Each structure stands twice: as C-alpha cells, then as structure tokens.
Amino acid sequence: MLYRSHEPEGYQCPFCELVNDLPFTEYNLCAPSDLIYQTELVAAIMACDGFGNHGGHVMIIPTAHIESLYELDEATGAAIMRETQRVALAMKIAWDPDGTSTRQHNEPAGNQHVWHYHQHVFPRYWDDQLYRQLRHRVPVEDRALKAQQLRAALFSDAHPQRLRDADVIR
Template sequence: MGQLWTSHAPPGYRCPFCELLRAGELSEGNLCVASDLIYRTEQVAVIMACDGFGPHGGHAMVIPVEHHEALYDLPDDVAFRIMLETRRIALAMKQAWNPEGTSTRQHNEPAGNQHVWHYHQHVFPRFSGDNLYGRLRHRVSIEERAEKAAQLRAALAEADLWA
C-alpha cells in the first residue's frame, strides 16, 4: 500500500518547532521563543502555544522531537509517548491552574485546520463558558507564556509528574 497522504509543507519550509528544539537562532516570523519549552524527553517535548482562545491564555502542545508532519507518519512508539505526555501535562494543568476540565485536539492537513507542518497535540485547560471552539483566538504574550510554563514545571515537580 502506498502513502495515503501528501505533505502540505511548502518548499523550503522552516519548521518553527524544529527551530525551537534545536535551540538555535529562530527565523523571522517564528512565534516560538526559548521560554516556551516546558520540558523535553528523548522523543517528545511540551511547549507553550503562542495562541489563547476565549478569555484564557495558556495552553500547551505536545510535539515529537523528530520532525513528523501529521498523525499519519508518527512512529508507534512516538505516538505512545505523545499520549503519555498529553496526560502528564493535563494533570499538571489541573494542579497549576485548577481548571474545571481539560481538552485535547490535534489537526491534520489544511482541511483539518493544521497550519504548522509539524505534528502537535493541543492540551487546553477548560472553564465553563471559555468558548474554546468559538474562534476567539488571540496571541498570548511571551511573558505570560513564560509564567505559565514555569507554573506547569512547578506543578510537575510538586505532584511528582516528571517523566
């Protein structure tokens, strides 16, 4: 059976997540900054997202360390680690921010609403009336993202949730 999907990354694509993980110079237009990195294991990393939804800022994304564009090309062992880290960061959010719930979501290809061509699993703290699916997307400041990343790291340590 041949490949059932096509890459949507444009020619010469500079992946913002790969740049962040290399800890080198970020290209112009890359919204990621070094303080967005919450933690990294051999296979996956957790980073703060630069966007917030509704009245809330601060959600995280679990990404593979190696570049994989979509769910379709994730190796099984990496997919497994992503799910474990998704649970770990959701529990850290419960500890740090006391949300009423959590949600996860992941997008593939343009019609699936993917816009960064590196797999990423969103993990959201949820609050009544937060309008997560209402398209009230806004940029979260670097300072707020750094503060939220520090809160999640502290919650991971306090609740002994480190990998």
Template sequence: MTTIAYSHMPEGYECPFCRLVSKQKDIVYQNEYVTAFIASKWWPNNKGHVLVVPNRHFENIYELPVEYAAEIHRAAQLTAFAMKSTYGCDGISTRQHNEPAGNQDVWHYHLHVYPRYANDQLYLTKGDQTDPDERSFYAEKLRSWIRENV
C-alpha cells in the first residue's frame, strides 16, 4: 500500500502530546508503543475520559503504522473494561479526528475513550479544563483495575 501524507500541522508546531508523554502524571496504561492518560478536558457528564496516544509522533491516521494502531486499540479496550468496572458506566464511546474538516485540532494522532451514561448528552455539551486532583482520582481507579487484570 502506498502511503500518502496528508499533513495540516503548522510549520514550527510544538506538539503538546510529545511533551506530555514523558511528563504525564495521570497515566493509566503505558507500553513501548502507547500511553493512555486521563484527559485534562472533560465533558460535564463524562468525567474521567482517557486519551490514548502513540509514544512516537504521527500526525494522523494516514501516517499511523499498523503496529501502533493495534496497540492503541488494545489500550482503548483495556481502558473500556476498566471504565465499565470502576466507573459503572452504561457504555463506552471512542472518537478520533483527522484533518481540519474532521475536527482534528491537535496534530498528533489520539483516540478518545469516553465513559457513557444514559442521556449523558456527550455530543450536545462542551468540554472544560479539569482539576489535577480530580484527574488523579480517576487515573488511580483505572490504573489499579488494569494492574489487577492484565
């Protein structure tokens, strides 16, 4: 398969996820390929959502090697099981955006994993920055479950 680059990353872009991977405190799962951590922006009825990012910089799905894609979805699945068990959520949604028309706004591939609840209105609300202590609380719940079950 021929790889075609579709880049929209501005020149001189400083990737926030590349900086975060090595310094992130709210990691719930990490291996040589990926890091899953509690997002700093939450939707009001879906607290504790997780971002799964490759440890190497890939802008979007077009650049993402298959071995990274597999590890991203493995981490998302572990996170989903952990959320179901520890949050008591009714379901899970994943979201991933590519290019400006696809609503991508951070130029590093990432997959959102949201806990879902009946009538939570996820797609009708806006996210806000969260308190680091609150993130730590959710991170510890998920980390503990993953440690005990993997």
C-alpha cells in the first residue's frame, strides 16, 4: 500500500463541521463566517492562519471528507481546480494583489496538519516573503471581512467566471 491515513482515531474534522453546519468542537479554529460559498462538491473558506504581513488566504476543500490528494476522485479534483481559478480571479477583483499562488500538502512530512484535503490560494504581493514566514492566527473579524469582499467579487459582473445563485448551495 502506498498510503496510510494519518487521521487520529476519533478525529473531529474542523472542515466537515463547517461545511455540514455541525456544532464546532473546542479545537476547531474555523468560524461560520469563514465559509465564502459552497457548491455540491467543494467549498471555499477563509483560512484561520495568515503568513507575513498579509493575513487572509482561501482554502478550497471538498465537501465530502477526503483526507488527501491520494484519495481525490476525478470529479472533485476538477471542481477544486475550477474553484481555485475562480477564487484567484476574485482575489484580483477584490484585493488587486500583484499575483496569486496555490499550494497543497499531504501527510505530516508534507506539512499537512488538517486531515481533510485543502488547496491553499494566496494573494501575492511584491516582497511578501510568503515562503519565509511562520503562520499566525488571523482574527475572525478580519477573515469575515475578507470573505465578504471575495463573495462580492465572485458574484460581480466584472468576474469572467462569476458565480450564480444556482451554483451555490450556501
């Protein structure tokens, strides 16, 4: 077998709690306002951690509990990439960054720390030193504001792949 689960016994997945509107366990750092939007297969959420001077990036996650890239089915993988592009374009509209970056981690040695697949989408700024920074918590209020800004950009006529109400579950 090429892969084994690293999810601890009795794991309470914070992302599943968020997208399934379940009560949060005490260790869940997510907030309900972190949910930007959700489709049948994936959701876009604000990350609770920031890096460097620019707190606030997005994670695209499957709505089903899928631990890592190794388990990702083709339809969900395609939906993740489609929404990654849509969110990156929304960042350009909402925040006008100099660029964007994406990254994804698998297993502890790959720096995965939540046992639910997630694709990071970062707004990038000249000399932001993203890859040289340690993570830090971003206040819930800041994340809520950024989620609201992205939501507006996602539904904007300026967005080439704008969301429509029919695309969104919640």
